[in-house]
Amino acid sequence: MRPIIEFSAVSRLYGSRRALDTVDLSLQPGELAFLVGPSGAGKTTLLKLINREIRPSSGEVWVAGIAAHQLKASRVAQLRRRVGVVFQDYKLLARLTAIENVAFGLQVGDLRISEEEARDRSLDALEAVGLGDRAGAFPHQLSGGQQQRVAVARAVVAQPPLLIADEPTGNLDLETAWGIMDLFEDIAAWGTAVLVATHNVEIVTRLQRRVLTLVDGRLVRDQPAGKTGRMAWLATS
Amino acid sequence: MAGHLVKGRFPRRRLVQTAVANLLRRVFQSAARSWARNIASNAPALGSMTLLLVMSGLIGLTGFALHNLEQTEASQASLLHVYLRDDAAGADVVSLMNQLSADRRVSTVVYVTKEDALKRAQRIPGLPELAQASDSNPFPASLDVQVKNIDDVSAIDASVRGDVSVDPVYPTSYDRGAYQRIQAVLFGAAVAGVAFLALLGFVAVMVTMNSIKIAIHSRRDEITIMQLVGAPRWMVRGPFVVEGAITGVLAGAVAGLVTFSLTMTGISLASGTFTQFAPGISISVAAVAAAVVVLVGLGLGSGSSLISLRRHMET
Numbered sequence: 050m051r052p053i054i055e056f057s058a059v060s061r062l063y064g065s066r067r068a069l070d071t072v073d074l075s076l077q078p079g080e081l082a083f084l085v086g087p088s089g090a091g092k093t094t095l096l097k098l099i100n101r102e103i104r105p106s107s108g109e110v111w112v113a114g115i116a117a118h119q120l121k122a123s124r125v126a127q128l129r130r131r132v133g134v135v136f137q138d139y140k141l142l143a144r145l146t147a148i149e150n151v152a153f154g155l156q157v158g159d160l161r162i163s164e165e166e167a168r169d170r171s172l173d174a175l176e177a178v179g180l181g182d183r184a185g186a187f188p189h190q191l192s193g194g195q196q197q198r199v200a201v202a203r204a205v206v207a208q209p210p211l212l213i214a215d216e217p218t219g220n221l222d223l224e225t226a227w228g229i230m231d232l233f234e235d236i237a238a239w240g241t242a243v244l245v246a247t248h249n250v251e252i253v254t255r256l257q258r259r260v261l262t263l264v265d266g267r268l269v270r271d272q273p274a275g276k277t278g279r280m281a282w283l284a285t286s
Numbered sequence: 287m288a289g290h291l292v293k294g295r296f297p298r299r300r301l302v303q304t305a306v307a308n309l310l311r312r313v314f315q316s317a318a319r320s321w322a323r324n325i326a327s328n329a330p331a332l333g334s335m336t337l338l339l340v341m342s343g344l345i346g347l348t349g350f351a352l353h354n355l356e357q358t359e360a361s362q363a364s365l366l367h368v369y370l371r372d373d374a375a376g377a378d379v380v381s382l383m384n385q386l387s388a389d390r391r392v393s394t395v396v397y398v399t400k401e402d403a404l405k406r407a408q409r410i411p412g413l414p415e416l417a418q419a420s421d422s423n424p425f426p427a428s429l430d431v432q433v434k435n436i437d438d439v440s441a442i443d444a445s446v447r448g449d450v451s452v453d454p455v456y457p458t459s460y461d462r463g464a465y466q467r468i469q470a471v472l473f474g475a476a477v478a479g480v481a482f483l484a485l486l487g488f489v490a491v492m493v494t495m496n497s498i499k500i501a502i503h504s505r506r507d508e509i510t511i512m513q514l515v516g517a518p519r520w521m522v523r524g525p526f527v528v529e530g531a532i533t534g535v536l537a538g539a540v541a542g543l544v545t546f547s548l549t550m551t552g553i554s555l556a557s558g559t560f561t562q563f564a565p566g567i568s569i570s571v572a573a574v575a576a577a578v579v580v581l582v583g584l585g586l587g588s589g590s591s592l593i594s595l596r597r598h599m600e601t
Contacts, residue, residue: 142507153515158517
């Protein structure tokens with residue numbers, strides 16, 4: 050099976066600073082992996098490369114069969130429709146309700162989806178994240194955890210083969226964070242690859258999933274699922 | 287729970303209808319709402335563009351009238367009026383007519399009686415009063431000589447000045463350099479008009495670009511989210527282009543209405559004088575000018591938005 054993400058000798062420089070240094074990695078469909086490392090290690094840079102917000106200085110980045118490293122700006126949308134993204138600050142549109150935010154993510158990617166269908170599918174997605182009864186609420190009427198659930202619903206409503214999350218639990222308490230992680234596990238179980246950048250030691254150690262450790266832009270450790278108990282010290286560094 | 291996420295229903299019915307409805311909603315409706323929301327930042331652009339388009343419409347109509355005037359002057363400059371003495375003998379007049387008709391440089395020769403000259407004068411503003419001021423007809427009979435080439439008018443004039451039947455005081459209508467002077471004046475007016483419009487156009491484009499820049503900044507979160515969730519470029523940029531187009535079309539509509547109204551007022555209030563000083567300007571010409579003004583507004587608004595998007599969207 051072809052990996053959903055494939056990095057081949059990828060480096061990324063910001064001026065003279067090397068944010069990523071010759072990184073090789075791959076992620077299979079349905080795999081849930083954590084990306085850990087200290088601040089400035091290159092986690093966000095790596096996620097931005099996947100979503101083609103930036104291009105690598107050298108190397109190749111393949112995402113869902115698309116060569117992101119040589120993708121023209123005019124074709125970026127094509128790639129992003131295959132990648133669901135969850136952010137630490139949710140990035141919901143304040144003037145839209147929860148269901149409208151989810152439908153927005155669905156319809157901007159595909160004009161052929163009717164209003165009615167978008168509404169039905171968005172409601173399904175909201176129910177799936179446990180917010181079916183808050184579909185009409187505006188973001189400011191929802192808690193942080195609920196807003197993040199709406200963001201997850203928006204990210205997966207178009208059924209992308211890959212979901213990336215940048216510190217999705219950074220603004221949440223531990224109990225709420227576990228709820229979000231449960232969602233990610235469910236999503237991965239249904240075939241979507243999930244890559245989560247996080248600082249949350251407890252989640253990383255307890256979930257026993259694959260852990261990729263970045264330090265100073267280098268991928269220093271790639272710990273397979275089930276063998277992550279010793280990683281706690283890296284996540285706290 | 288996750289089962290809901292992957293059940294995926296993608297009905298294929300009415301795809302085109304849905305796509306068009308979504309396109310209208312995402313681009314046009316979104317643009318209209320945003321335009322209304324940002325009315326305060328759009329107002330200066332609307333005002334300056336309206337002013338530009340009103341000036342463009344009026345200057346355009348003036349240019350059209352001047353062009354017609356220039357054409358009239360050119361044809362009149364090659365028409366030489368040879369004024370005859372009141373006491374000229376008929377045989378002498380016929381002799382002069384024959385002499386001119388035989389000239390290869392001359393196209394036609396027409397004899398105009400004193401009565402015809404008076405009738406012609408009465409159609410020219412100001413001259414009827416002059417005719418009424420005198421008991422007798424002050425306008426002389428003449429030979430209207432249509433010269434084939436405007437450069438030969440001078441030679442024809444010289445050949446008839448000494449003739450016995452020609453008025454020795456005011457022999458012909460020939461005025462050396464008059465046509466060239468008119469051309470120079472018209473050229474100067476055209477250059478001044480174009481320069482003025484270019485300056486106004488520059489101001490209008492800059493103001494519109496600025497209003498679109500403000501719209502982009504006020505919606506930067508939405509733009510970022512749209513881009514991150516995979517909205518195609520045209521869907522992100524389209525509403526801003528339409529916003530500019532709305533500004534342009536509204537400004538054009540107002541300016542077109544003003545241009546048309548002013549022209550109609552001119553035609554209805556002073557039809558004789560207006561026709562004389564703005565030849566060729568009619569209701570249909572005014573309507574065409576108004577339509578052109580609307581189209582120019584549309585182009586100007588959309589174009590300014592596109593330039594602004596190129597400058598500010600990527601950042």
